[in-house]
Amino acid sequence: SRGIRRLHKILSRRTMNFESLVELYDSHGVPPDIVLEEAEKIGVKVKIPENFYSLIAERHRGEERKKTAKKRELSITNLPETQKLYYEDPDREECSAKVLWVEDNRIVLDKTIFYPEGGGQPADIGRIIHPEGESKIFHVERVGKVIVHYFEGERPKIGEYVRCIVDMKRRNILRRNHTATHIINGSARTVLGKHVWQAGAQKGVKESRLDITHHKMLTEEEIKEIEKRANRIVTQNIPVEIKWMPRDVAEKKYGFRLYQGGVVPGKEIRVVKIGEWEVEACGGLHVNRTGDIGLIKIVRVERIQDGVVRIIFRVGESALEYIQNILEEMKEITKMLRTNEEKMVERVKGILVKMEKLQEQIEVYKAREMENIKRKIEENAENIGDITVYYGIVDKLEIEDCIKILEGLLNQNSKSIVIIFSISQKRTEYIIGVGSEIEADARKIGGEISKIVGGRSGGRNYFARGGLGEVLDRKLLEHEVREKVLFILRNKFISHK
The missing domain is CATH 2.40.30.130 (Elongation Factor Tu (Ef-tu); domain 3)
Structure with a gap:
């Protein structure tokens, strides 16, 4: 069909984004299940959001809201300015x-x-x-x-x-957060350089964020210095001046840095100036003096994309609450560690050293266990002509570790087929590997196994994996499934190059 042809064209790029999923569903009637099925056939990984249909519904509602908003705008255009x-x-x-x-x-x-x-x-x-x-x-x-x-x-x-x-309590919190955004923006520019530009912002009641342009993640020292300079401006209790100015006059006086928060419309613009520290064209509400803000605390910093860093911060009572919560957690940790706050860091370092040693021991035991599993699989191998079939079942072993065992078997015997089932608490997974001297197709073998045990599989000609959302009985896998798989291999897949 036309929709499937479009799907294959998108998959030929070896990628699939959300917008393409929406296009396939809305315009061509191709649901996510079909996308996954077709993608697996050619070995392309596609991630479908769990709430895909909810997102689609919300998008449709959004489109309806836009239409409604346009009609509403037409109905009030004749009203006088508020x-x-x-x-x-x-x-x-x-x-x-x-x-x-x-x-x-x-x-x-x-x-x-x-x-x-x-x-x-x-x-x-x-x-x-x-x-x-x-x-x-x-x-x-x-x-x-x-x-x-x-x-x-x-x-x-x-x-x-x-x-x-x-609601004045809420408004004043937002005013403090908004003015703090301007102050942090100016502080970041003085610490990081004149290239810093506001890329976005969102003011909240509990937390706010400021996105700035910067070429790399901030260091702890830079974060501390930005926070320190921002709080210095607060303690100086600088008046926040707000006035309307002709656009050309404002631009001539302050330059285009006025538009940190985006270009604002109109011949006159509202200019918010914090002493000599920061000036922006802004339509938001602000405090009267910087001292009205209270404490500014940067709680975390994230690099959200290339060239953009996000600063998440709190102000006033919310900042104090954040610090108090951290101190309470530290007290709880000191009790658990049976130490005091002064010795807590040393105590944690000691525990980490012990954990590293334990992790090393775990890795040694894990390697031995994987070697034992590999040996048992080798002992139960079956030869079909000059082809060796390794068939194994493991319990509660990560699928990545199963793949390591599979690779080890294939590396030592290129005339082999490896099939490993992994049983966890909630599901059963299986992997198939085909040696370099075998013409069998792992994807097709996986398809046959999925017919026997259920679930779905996909991959490439030399490696495939599948699974189902239930725990299969071990004895069933050891006997009945094993015999069926060996029968299929003998009659459908095994041949020499």
Whole structure:
């Protein structure tokens, strides 16, 4: 079919990404099971997400949401611009506003103190009180020049006045995290170099992240220095200046580093300046002074792609909570190690040395055990003509170790076929190897074995593997399955070059 032809064309590249899986499923009706089956035939590894169908459903819902959003935008374009009280006074907790538009669970007011989601900063939440009762505001977004509020609860009427109350505790946490993002960005640039540029950011209530451009993973020393300089700016309690400026004037004064968080639209841009430390064009809410942030703690750093490093951090009470939790865990560890905090490192080093020695002993015992398994398989080998068939069953041995045994047998006898079953607690796996002087195809042998025991198999002509999600009886494998496999080998596969 056309879909299968498209599948084979994609597999010819020896790779398969999620977008290709979606294309095959949505456009050609080829499900993941068929993709796996066809991929195994030619030895291409394909990983199907466990929640593939959920992801597809969510993508379809997303497309529907986009269509709905476009219709909604058309229905409110004639409304007047919403007065943004959250910019005029971000410390303001309440306001009175008039309802201009209501549809489903969305409402537009003539003015609002609720900040809409944008620039990596989540929207404000809170509540509105009106003649019909009370409604919970759980999301806010910007549609053109209009601010749309999403609510749960009683539905207000157009023309009514409502009392808006924002969750100030949550807002102030997000303000602290947002300003901390700017400070850490400036700190990273002073430590790492002028090439550092913000590649993305997301502010959260508990943790936030900043993605920066940098050519390699940060060292522990660099992380400590970035954190130290960021906290120094906090303790200096520098005023955070916010003003609207003509774009050309701002660019001339501060340069294009203004657009660390991305280029913002409009002839006038909102500039956030932290002393001489950092300046950015930004539409988010910020603290009044850097001292309002409190402690900044970098909790981890990740290299998320070539040239981009992610800094995950906490601020204020969340940072303190993180440190307190670590100290509590250290106390628990010292109790378990029967030592004190001063001697804990030395105690752990001693334990690690003992563990390394134990691991060495384990490897020695494991090597002996694998050699014993290999010898038993050799002892039970069966000759079919001048071909040696090694058939073995092992318990609770990693499949990678089984492959090592298989390779050892093939290396010492190139006129051999090796079949090993591995039984674990939840499943049974099997591997097939064919010597270099044998014309038999391991993939086809694996296919025949899967017909006998169930499950699926795949691979190449010289090596294949398969398995099934159940534990097969050892005696069944030792006798009935063995005889069936040997019969098939005698009658279908064994021939000389």
